[in-house]
Amino acid sequence: xxxxxxxxILIFSGIIFFQGYVFSQEMDGKVxxxxxxxxxxxxxxxxxxxxxxxxxxxxxxxxxxxxxxxxKGVIYRFSLCNGESSEGEAVLRLYDQANLxxxxxxxxxxxxxxxxxxxxxxxxxxxxxxxxxxxxxGDAIGIxxxxxx
Amino acid sequence: xxxxxVYILLVFLLLASCTxxxxxxxxxxxxxxxxxxxxxxEQAMNEIVENISSPIEMAALVKELGVPFSSRxxxxxxxxxxxxxxxxxxxxxxxxxxxxxxxxxYEKTGTSVNYLASISRIADGLKINQFFDxxxxxxxxxxxxxxxxxxxxSLHSFNQMDGHLRITNRSNLSALMITGVWxxxxxxxxxxxxxxxxxxxxxxxxEQKVILNDILLILKNYQRDAQFSGLIKDLELIKIEFDQxxxxxxxxxxxxxxxxxxxxxxxQERSIVEISQEVLGKIIEITERIRNKQLMV
Numbered sequence: 001x002x003x004x005x006x007x008x009i010l011i012f013s014g015i016i017f018f019q020g021y022v023f024s025q026e027m028d029g030k031v032x033x034x035x036x037x038x039x040x041x042x043x044x045x046x047x048x049x050x051x052x053x054x055x056x057x058x059x060x061x062x063x064x065x066x067x068x069x070x071x072k073g074v075i076y077r078f079s080l081c082n083g084e085s086s087e088g089e090a091v092l093r094l095y096d097q098a099n100l101x102x103x104x105x106x107x108x109x110x111x112x113x114x115x116x117x118x119x120x121x122x123x124x125x126x127x128x129x130x131x132x133x134x135x136x137x138g139d140a141i142g143i144x145x146x147x148x149x
Numbered sequence: 150x151x152x153x154x155v156y157i158l159l160v161f162l163l164l165a166s167c168t169x170x171x172x173x174x175x176x177x178x179x180x181x182x183x184x185x186x187x188x189x190x191e192q193a194m195n196e197i198v199e200n201i202s203s204p205i206e207m208a209a210l211v212k213e214l215g216v217p218f219s220s221r222x223x224x225x226x227x228x229x230x231x232x233x234x235x236x237x238x239x240x241x242x243x244x245x246x247x248x249x250x251x252x253x254x255y256e257k258t259g260t261s262v263n264y265l266a267s268i269s270r271i272a273d274g275l276k277i278n279q280f281f282d283x284x285x286x287x288x289x290x291x292x293x294x295x296x297x298x299x300x301x302x303s304l305h306s307f308n309q310m311d312g313h314l315r316i317t318n319r320s321n322l323s324a325l326m327i328t329g330v331w332x333x334x335x336x337x338x339x340x341x342x343x344x345x346x347x348x349x350x351x352x353x354x355x356e357q358k359v360i361l362n363d364i365l366l367i368l369k370n371y372q373r374d375a376q377f378s379g380l381i382k383d384l385e386l387i388k389i390e391f392d393q394x395x396x397x398x399x400x401x402x403x404x405x406x407x408x409x410x411x412x413x414x415x416x417q418e419r420s421i422v423e424i425s426q427e428v429l430g431k432i433i434e435i436t437e438r439i440r441n442k443q444l445m446v
Contacts, residue, residue, distance in 0.1 A: 028305070035301055044301045045203045046308060067196045071206050072356065072420055073349060075413070101403050102414040116412050121419035122398065123356040125196075146205060149213055 034081035034141040038115055042077050042145035048130060050090065050142065051083075055135030064130040068144065072123040075147035079115040080104050080130075080140060088136025094118065095127040105133070117147060195315060203304065204250035207334040210353060211251075211341050218255040222337045223248045228444055229267050235275065236376045239314075239322035240443060242271045243329020246307045251337060253300045258290040261299075265290060272310060275322065280309035321377075324367045328380065329443075331357075331364055335387075336440040339433040354432060355424035358391035383439045390431045395423040 035044040048066060055061035070076055080092045091105040104113045132138040224244050230237070245268045252261040269283040282302060289299040314323040335357060342350050365384060371377040401417025 031305065032298075032301060043205055043209070043297070044304055045205060047305070069360070071353070073210075073353075074206060096416075096418070101416065113412050116414060117408065119413060119415040121416040123359065123420055146203075146209060148209070 030081070030083075031141055031143075034079065035143050035145070037081060038077055038079040038143050038145045042147050044143065044145050045076075046144040048128065048142035048144075049139075050130045051139040052088075052132055052137065054087075054137035061131050061135030065127060067125050067127050070118070070120045070124065070126050072121055074120050075149075076118045076120060077115055077143075077145045077147050078102070078104070078118065078128075079143040079145065081114075081143075083139035083141075086132070086138035086140060088132030088134065088138030090130055090132055090138060090140035090142075092142050093129045093131075095129065096122075096124065097127075101126070204247040204330050204334050205254060205300070205304065207247075207338055207353075208251040208254040210350065211337060212254050214341070214345065214347055214350060216341050216345060218257060220260070222251065222340055223260075223264075224333065224444055226263055226267050229271070232274070234376075235322060236325060236374075238271050238274050239325035240329040240380075242268065242275065242310070243326040243331075244333040244444065245271070245329075246303075246326070247330045247333035247337070249303055253296065253303060256296050258296065258299065262287055262290045275310075275314075277310040277313050280313060281306045321371045321374075324364075324371065325380075328364055328368065328384075331360060332384075332436070332440050332443065335436050339436045342429065343433050351424055351429055352422040354429065355391075355394040355422040356396065356420070358388075358394045358396065361388055361391055380443065383442065386435050387432060387439065390428050390435065393425070393428045397421045397423075 031047045031049065035047065038044070046068065048064065050064040052062045052064060078092055078094065080090050082090050089105075091103060093103045094101045102116050102118055104116060105111070128142065128144075130140060130142055132140075224241075229241060229245070233241070245264055249261060249264050249268065252258075252264060265283060265286050269278060269281055272278040272281045286299060286302050286306075289295055289302070311323050311326055314320065314326065335354070338350060338354050338357075342354060361384065365381060365388065368377055368381050368384070372381055397420070399419050399421065401419070403417055404415045406413050406415055
């Protein structure tokens with residue numbers, strides 16, 4: 001009985017470890033793939049791996065928010081890749097304090113962009129916000145790249 | 150029954166290790182750094198850390214100025230001790246990260262192999278080597294075939310190592326790592342400025358005033374430690390000079406333009422940096438002194 005239990009424990013532990021390893025490798029692969037989709041004229045700087053739950057009824061959709069420093073005189077590119085099994089479509093917005101500078105989706109025109117470049121003229125801390133349309137559950141990867149001159 | 154309990158405990162330990170959020174013992178020679186009482190929250194600290202720009206941008210600016218590559222701007226690997234204290238190792242890891250960024254931007258893949266090896270040894274000492282795929286990077290550097298992948302892997306590894314230090318309650322080491330990146334980047338920019346007079350470079354150096362204030366804010370969380378307080382004291386010497394740099398802003402609404410079929414938003418609000426030659430000269434001199442001193446500590 002104890003012998004069988006030992007075996008189960010070993011198999012279970014192995015599965016957990018292997019799953020964790022595979023997940024991390026898979027995620028690294030997806031980030032790299034997304035970074036490559038940003039174009040041939042860029043250098044990867046940062047990635048934002050986002051996984052958000054669906055918005056509860058009558059509540060604001062959950063958002064991923066982080067700040068980042070952008071430097072004057074540099075052209076950056078923001079790229080977005082939706083997860084294969086994501087229910088919602090991701091939208092990335094860039095803010096300078098409360099002012100919206102860019103969005104990968106403009107609901108008033110319906111225009112959507114997988115990548116947007118940003119010519120920065122003011123070195124400062126900016127805020128990136130990623131959410132999913134209609135507050136749906138979803139996963140996505142955002143990439144910040146440096147556009148080579 | 151006793152054995153049964155041990156197995157159960159082992160499974161729990163294994164599961165806990167998979168989350169990557171357990172507190173880790175550093176088990177490295179030298180001083181053990183206690184994070185101490187934080188004056189700013191971990192969240193605020195994480196935000197500040199994200200605000201320290203990447204070493205690539207500084208190196209790319211220098212390259213765009215047409216400055217040729219020089220190994221004089223790099224740290225001397227003979228001084229790197231992978232058995233040093235965790236303080237020294239974390240700081241040096243940042244320094245080498247900045248140097249690697251410089252080498253990659255100039256595509257000096259042959260030299261970068263030595264830096265990759267030193268980074269790998271230090272990452273091993275800090276127990277964050279799992280994020281640094283030395284063999285793949287060495288292969289990419291040796292074959293010089295795919296510089297974009299090498300750059301991606303280098304930066305991604307550094308982002309992951311830094312992130313792991315922060316989520317495993319070693320934000321003090323993350324703070325040292327980003328300080329090392331910043332000081333080495335400043336050293337590169339100021340050494341180039343010493344030899345080449347350029348307004349955009351001088352402005353870039355002046356703008357680092359904001360970043361230095363952020364770095365000091367983080368480091369002061371750990372000032373009870375003698376090594377941290379020594380580093381803070383050194384950096385405050387640069388801050389005295391930076392206090393004379395004036396940054397003002399001209400307001401404007403962003404404009405959308407299309408370039409090569411892609412949407413580009415051009416910011417119209419711009420920052421104006423005023424930095425005198427005298428102040429720039431002092432910043433160059435103090436940065437050089439501090440950078441060399443910290444690498445020898």
